[in-house]
Amino acid sequence: MLRLLHMKGSDSAVDVSEIEQRFGRLSAAEVAEVVNFASASGNRLDRLRDPIVGWTVARADGEIVNSVATTPFRMRILIARPDLITARAVADLPGPDLSRLFAVSRTSEAMATIINVAVRRDLGEGAVEILKRAPEFAIRSAIDAARKGELHQSWRRPVANSRNALLDLDPLQHAAGLADVLTIARLTNLEHSVFTLGRSSENWSTRWNSLQRDVPE
Incomplete structure (x- = not known):
């Protein structure tokens, strides 16, 4: 296949049906x-790139997507086949590409996968759109990333x-301990309007064992 593409590199000499x-x-x-060969610059396959992408989309699977070296080609496949969106497939994508994929994602699983990576990237205004469309996934991923020190400052x-909308979702359900409660308080900017964390932390710690089911309140 590669020999045929190389030897018949001139567009006028390529029999597309034979290639297909x-x-x-x-x-x-x-x-x-x-696909990686076709995506390389200077190999005189301009007319064949689109057909090759189309054929690849039609038969793509996880192995193919994860083996495509160039981000633009991988993005074209994932946009056409959002069912192939996985943590591995999007792990190294930059913020703008994650925003584009999120816009075409249709399943909860795909959205959650993209958001989990996106909170660790600078998406600009894309973050606002994600918080509006999928606040449940966004706050869960943001809390997890913040807990690990990986949440992007943007x-x-x-x-x-988005604090009011997020608090309605009871973000404290994702808290496994007092440190997580304080992480959520900082994310939602509560220390600037409800209590001062520095002065209150000892009281929170003392009361923790008695909170139990009353933690959300």
Whole structure:
């Protein structure tokens, strides 16, 4: 397949139907190799790039998507096949690409997967859109990322600005201990309007064992 593409690199000499037939007989690993070859600059395959992407989309699976080296080609496949969105497939995508994928995602699983990576990237205004469309997933991922020290700073203002909506979702259900409660308080900017964390932390610690089911209140 690669020899045929290389030797018939001139657009006028390429028999597209022959290329398509051979492409259909390739293994997943070979498909990824051809896609990576086609995505390289300067190999005179401009007219074939779109057909190759189309053939790849039609038969793509997780192995193929994760083996595509160039982000633009991977994005074209994922946009056409959002069912292939996985944590591995989007792990190294930049913020703008994550926003584009989120816009075409249709399942809760895909949205949650994208958001879990997105809270660790600078999405600009894309963060606001995610918080509006999927606040439950957004606050859960933001809390998890903040707990690990991985939340991107660009998310803090949009999260704080969405405080009222997020508090209605009972974010404390995601708290496993007092440290998580304080993380949530900081994310939602509560220390600036409800209590001062520094002065209250000892009281919270003392009362923790008695809170039990009353923690949300």
